[in-house]
Amino acid sequence: MESYVLITGATGGLGKAFAVECAYRGWNLFLTDLSEEHLCCFATSLMNTYAVRVIYSPCDLTDAAERQKLLSHIRSCNISFSALINVAGLDYEGLFSDRSPEQIRTLIRLNIEANLEITAEILKLRNRIKPFRIINVASLAAYYSMPLKAMYAASKRFLLSFSMALREELRPYGVTVTTLCPAGLPTTPECIKAIERQGFAGIITTKNVGYVAAKTIDHALKGHAVYIPGKLNQLLRFFSSFIPSVVITRFIGSRWQRAGENKLQKPEHLIWNLWRKTEGVT
């Protein structure tokens, strides 16, 4: 029986980076995401380029019935798994009071319910000869409460907490659970714009996706619990643990507010202002 790596959210920015990294390492892939067309195109390209086996199956993970269909399809393939990478997740930015019941359900279903259910089922299908690796994609938001991203940050905190506990539970069975907690990732033009809106701080806390995916897999293979990409982000995380969470939450809230209004200082403005000062230009 051949071993595969299951990746959810495989055609998104981070999902693609994980898939490419795994394929580069010669691992067979089972990909799932919403669009069959995108999956097909991506899978064909991976098979050509890296000469690995790629199976794909489209699935709307927010729908319990579709999840069941996906899982029974996986079981019928008669394959085992050596790793599971839970990438699928979503975020609605803005005030919680503006969210519709449908949006609330979708976020909880995708970020939490789908993740847990897939993890439970794939664990049963793991290849027992080798260590089994689980990578859950949380976010740096998991460490903080974030106004305007309240549900998202909380769901990521759930994942982080759950992953840490699961890691301990499964340690005797040769299963490792690694949680990835990245800051902003420049995956799509919208994300890049959002990062740029955050100004200088946004750009220096951002790491490129390919690097993050490769490093995360390295950490997972070593069995580490949490990986925060970027030394600066690690430092921020460390020092912020000494500050009362009420203060941090208020600070983050004001930052998002200003980013939304496009008032944060951008690097070119910084340089421009510096230049103006030194040259005496008014």
Added chain:
Amino acid sequence: MNTRPSSTLLEQAGRNLKGKTVVITGATSGIGLAATKIMAGYGAFVIGIGRSEQKCRMAETEIRELHADAKIAYLTADLSLLREVRKLAEKIKETVHKEGNDCIDVLVNNAGTFACWYISTEEGFELQFAVNYLAPFLLTYELLPLLKAASTGRIINLSSGSHYRTKIRWNDIMMRKHYNCLMAYKQTKLANVLFTAELNRRLGKYHRSNKTQDSCINIRAFVVDPGLVNTQIGFKGTTGIVKWIWKMRSQRGIEPEEAASTIIYLAGDPNVLNSQEIYWKNCHPLKPSKYSQREDVALRLWEMTEQMCGIRWEN
């Protein structure tokens, strides 16, 4: 150093283009648009490729205003995706046949882009690598039968001075792990030179095996180094600071029309086919970097690219 090409030579090359079929990618702005204008003005049938439907329409009206009787056709395709390149090749063939021709005389792989961040295309390739290098490779492969059918087929790839002082990073060719936008750009431009050199070697072999007589070769590939040109390339997918630098830098560059003259020269000049030179700037041959002339490197890159595109080049 900036020696202007002689205008009579350019005139002659331009006149030679009358009635020829030309395919040019990235023909809605910058060098591509300038070259399209000039070639259409000389009476060539130009098939321009652009990404946005709207920009294509705009470019078309702009050219028709200049030359009312211009023979042009614009096709849209997103060259960052190989499947789109394949579809595009089919569309080009259709367009050529509809015009009553059965060959393409000139293919100009001009489209290029720049990206500050590592962006992966739907097919899992890095954006700059896909647009600047993979697309020309596959499009040339797909259109080669039509180019071979022409009395003189010419393939013109765009590189730049940035191909000097760089190497191919074999272990991580798309720089997934340590992405640096400028290094990634430089590498794609180096890849274009390597691709062109290897293509010429292969076309030469094809020619020798098909013709017993040592007649002149009727299909060749060239690389154009446009130099620093005042175009929009630095504004595509870049962050504020890069935009700012490019704004300052591009002002010192030459105008796209001037940069396009080397393309016109290589596309039309009758004698250039017999030249052994592949790297051209300002209508004069220039020595490309030593690394880009290495046959082993070119072959390795070629085989790697074939695998990425899922094709096998047989000739």
